[in-house]
Amino acid sequence: MNVADSEIITSILLKKGFILSNHIENAKIILFNSCSIRKKSELTIKNQIDKIKYLKNNGSLIGLIGCFSKSFKESLLNEKKIDFFINPDSYREIENKIYNKNIVKNFYKRKKETYENIIPYKKLDKKITTFLSITRGCNNMCTFCIVPFTRGREVSNNPFLIVEECKRLQNLGYKEITLLGQNVDSYYWIDNNNLSFNFANLLELIAKKLPTVRIRFSTSNPHDMSNEVLKIISKYDNICNHIHLPVQSGSNKILKLMNRKYSREEYLFLIKKIRKLIPNCSISHDIMTGFCNEEDNDHLDTLHLMDEIKYNYGYMFSYSPRPGTYAYNNLIDNVPKNIKKKRLQEIIKLQNEHSLYRMKEFLEKTQKVLIEGTSKKSNNYWYGRNSQNIVVVFPKKINLKIGNIALVNVKKFTSSTLIGEAIK
Numbered sequence: 001m002n003v004a005d006s007e008i009i010t011s012i013l014l015k016k017g018f019i020l021s022n023h024i025e026n027a028k029i030i031l032f033n034s035c036s037i038r039k040k041s042e043l044t045i046k047n048q049i050d051k052i053k054y055l056k057n058n059g060s061l062i063g064l065i066g067c068f069s070k071s072f073k074e075s076l077l078n079e080k081k082i083d084f085f086i087n088p089d090s091y092r093e094i095e096n097k098i099y100n101k102n103i104v105k106n107f108y109k110r111k112k113e114t115y116e117n118i119i120p121y122k123k124l125d126k127k128i129t130t131f132l133s134i135t136r137g138c139n140n141m142c143t144f145c146i147v148p149f150t151r152g153r154e155v156s157n158n159p160f161l162i163v164e165e166c167k168r169l170q171n172l173g174y175k176e177i178t179l180l181g182q183n184v185d186s187y188y189w190i191d192n193n194n195l196s197f198n199f200a201n202l203l204e205l206i207a208k209k210l211p212t213v214r215i216r217f218s219t220s221n222p223h224d225m226s227n228e229v230l231k232i233i234s235k236y237d238n239i240c241n242h243i244h245l246p247v248q249s250g251s252n253k254i255l256k257l258m259n260r261k262y263s264r265e266e267y268l269f270l271i272k273k274i275r276k277l278i279p280n281c282s283i284s285h286d287i288m289t290g291f292c293n294e295e296d297n298d299h300l301d302t303l304h305l306m307d308e309i310k311y312n313y314g315y316m317f318s319y320s321p322r323p324g325t326y327a328y329n330n331l332i333d334n335v336p337k338n339i340k341k342k343r344l345q346e347i348i349k350l351q352n353e354h355s356l357y358r359m360k361e362f363l364e365k366t367q368k369v370l371i372e373g374t375s376k377k378s379n380n381y382w383y384g385r386n387s388q389n390i391v392v393v394f395p396k397k398i399n400l401k402i403g404n405i406a407l408v409n410v411k412k413f414t415s416s417t418l419i420g421e422a423i424k
């Protein structure tokens with residue numbers, strides 16, 4: 001999402017006459033675009049800003065953009081580490097912020113900003129996969145999450161403009177587009193004549209209009225994912241068979257405290273439906289451990305849920321309270337650090353076992369792999385992903401090139417990579 005936002009910001013600035021610098025040392029203005037979804041990302045951005053302090057001392061302006069809490073941005077401004085900051089709904093005003101160095105007012109009162117009519121700037125660096133935001137903000141109000149406070153309420157982009165942008169991306173040479181939103185399943189757009197589109201309608205429209213482009217999407221919310229969406233995924237070959245379905249916890253008590261709006265049982269039922277309607281679908285997760293009041297039996301519930309599902313892969317975190325959220329204001333962060341760490345390690349270890357289990361299922365099977373480039377580990381190997389979003393590497397063949405779909409027979413695997421041989 002930050003990558004997609006940076007493309008919008010770049011586009012706005014280029015139109016105003018700014019030029020991109022080829023090296024940070026030459027830049028008069030340096031913009032950091034990141035987020036503070038977890039405490040760790042805040043620390044990372046602080047370190048990066050500190051690293052280029054000498055450039056600020058030499059007169060470069062430093063700006064912070066993206067999903068940060070008001071208090072974090074203001075503290076960096078007060079410490080004079082940055083010159084200005086801009087919230088995610090004010091990028092159109094970026095030129096003013098740069099020249100006036102004024103801070104954003106109305107932090108919690110957003111207008112509906114979708115950046116309609118701003119064509120994201122694409123680097124054209126031979127990449128063949130790209131991102132496109134279809135919604136901004138989030139209405140879910142999970143108690144741990146800062147997104148609704150930094151990105152505001154959810155707004156959906158015009159489906160016809162989305163399709164137009166997809167076509168432009170296709171013409172630029174992109175072969176795969178990932179549709180982005182905090183909760184893509186709640187995409188909803190309606191015009192003055194009551195013509196309406198939900199996420200299933202949007203997916204179908206794009207799949208039909210761009211039959212040769214691969215379509216992915218992220219993130220799905222278990223509470224909002226509909227049968228209709230699953231049917232559309234199974235109906236169109238160009239919609240990839242992968243669903244990222246953050247569960248956060250396997251304990252009903254914790255899900256309730258998180259305000260996730262689904263139960264463990266409902267989540268498992270949804271997984272069953274996915275497996276039935278899209279048999280080849282890979283499923284990945286986000287799990288957050290150590291949330292307020294999480295006890296050993298809640299943690300076990302999470303491990304058991306993982307065992308039941310055996311996800312292909314996942315992103316795993318330990319909870320860090322975020323200022324402004326419900327949990328920060330009303331719940332106690334009472335799981336000790338060492339317990340959070342231990343539980344996280346157990347979750348990661350189990351996921352690793354499950355990843356291996358799932359990778360084995362691909363053995364000796366033929367995968368359609370979109371070639372994205374040369375493998376980082378060897379110049380003699382191509383790197384790409386299959387429909388399930390699993391990385392596949394295989395020895396180069398003369399008649400293949402970046403952007404081709406290769407048919408690859410899987411011979412070996414690690415927990416994160418399939419290794420095979422191209423047969424076509």
Ligand code: SAH
Nearest residue numbers: 038144145182219246286288317318319320
């Ligand atoms: N919109 C997505 C979440 C995007 S944030 C959803 O609803 O699922 C990506 C992940 O960061 C979340 O799924 C969660 O696992 C993690 N995360 C969010 N807030 C966090 C916090 N306060 N501490 C630790 N991890 C957090």
